[in-house]
Amino acid sequence: MALRGVLRAGEVAIRVMDMKAARQHYGDRMGLHEMMTDDTGRVYYKAWDEHDHHSIVLREADSPGMDYFAFKVFDDATLTTLEQKLEAFGLQVERIEAGVYPKSGRRIQFVLPSGHTMQLYAHKEQVGNTLGLVNPGVVPDEGVIRGFRINRLDHLLLGGGHLDENVRLFTEVFDFDLGEKLVDHESGASLAVFLSCSTKPHDIAFVLQPQQNKFHHVSFLLESAHDVIKAADMIGKYRIPVDVGPNRHGVTRGATIYFFDPSGNRNEVFAEGYVHYPDTPTLVWDTRELGQATFSQDNTPRESFLTVLT
Amino acid sequence: MTETDDHRCDVARCVDTTRADAPLRHMVTVLDTQESFACRSDESLLAGMVRLGKRGIPVGCRGGGCGVCRIEVVRGDYVRHKMSAAHVDATDLSNHRVLACRIVPAGDLEIRVLGRMAQHVCAPPATDSAG
Ligand code: FES
Ligand SMILES: [Fe+2]
DSSP states (O other): OOSOSEEEEEEEEEEESOHHHHHIIIIIITOOEEEEEOTTOOEEEEOTTOOBSOSEEEEEOSSOEEEEEEEEESOHHHHHHHHHHHHHHTOOOEEEOTTSSTTBOOEEEEEOTTSOEEEEESOBOBOOOSSOSSSOOSOOOBTTBOTTTEEEEEEEEEEESOHHHHHHIIIIITOOEEEEEEEOTTTOOEEEEEEESSSSSOSEEEEEOSSSSEEEEEEEEESOHHHHHHHHHHHHHTTOOEEEEEEEOSGGGEEEEEEEOTTSOEEEEEEEOOOOOTTSOOEEEEGGGHHHHHOTTTTOOOHHHHHOOO | OOBOOOSSOOTTSOOOTTSTTOOOEEEEEETTTTEEEEEETTSOHHHHHHHTTOOSSOOOOSSSSSOTTEEEEEESOEEEOOOOTTTOOHHHHHTTEEEGGGEEESSOEEEEEOOOOOOOTTSOOOOSOOO
């Protein structure tokens, strides 16, 4: 299948406890571009190479975590089809008028079996990546790529229950593939599932948690594993709390570093990994190799990986 | 104790201890283990513990978001920064149950560890609250 239907994670709405500190983190340190503040005080960011107006929305609140996330779909007809498929699946779908979310066309919203609020939309104002569309060249002006040199929003990992129901929803309704999964060796129960709607190893993942609707991390794509190391240098310089230093995931083969924003929300910068196609078989890891599945350069599981969420 | 708007204690500042405005040091005693460490007045209690390679309080997000570093301050003064309402409510605050990554000692402290890292991936225990 050519890439139609559900395209990508296009928007993640994150709660922060202090907007001033969050702006320093997401803007000055990570190098995302602040696009606007709306009349409720929410602050909107994009990564330089995204054409759409924004991909990260910050809201000040008394606890951190995620309000909702949204995937962009190919066109309005896709939205209509998916609304019917979602209802046939048994989910309640709420319609949101165009313009309710800034720069955005109409959306549909529903709650996943894992408790997370998900939205789909087909249109968002495109502002470009500064290079233009005709003879765009390849390198933007000095200062456009900055901070951690983030190219774009890549994926998110969310915590909750009913992982297999989530897999059924994403594969049957949204045409995702189950790229990889981590299971308990004794019981065979799913502990983490990794789903792709593209040629990336994953576009969204879920990890088993005792509580519904938990936020594990949002991940940003860098150009190379070398850029991950350079981001780690900046993380060290600015004393940003690190969860797991530079390593490579067994699952997805991505080069990674995990760190936290000033409100304790986990972020990741990520590069590389393999190419996934719809006919790529599902790869299965089990708890006998929990270390390698999570962090393959030292084969050591981190307890914080499965227990520290917002 | 006072609550400030500061987003986090300034652990990033490089400290010259010979300067007149060099930070004070306060002794923090973890009653569970009877271990003590000297925490600076410009770093969170948890950051002070981590910097010295000490253990005892679980270390998570270090931003007052995940709740694993919950402690009870049994004795002593401290400054409290913003922490997740999903993990610490008004009753907790008045009973000095706080998140160690978001308090800064203002004198010697005695504390008890309340937070716990869930131990096993296959049997995730219930945690105290959502967030
Ligand atoms: S370490 Fe997460 S709240 Fe303190
Ligand atoms: Fe990730």
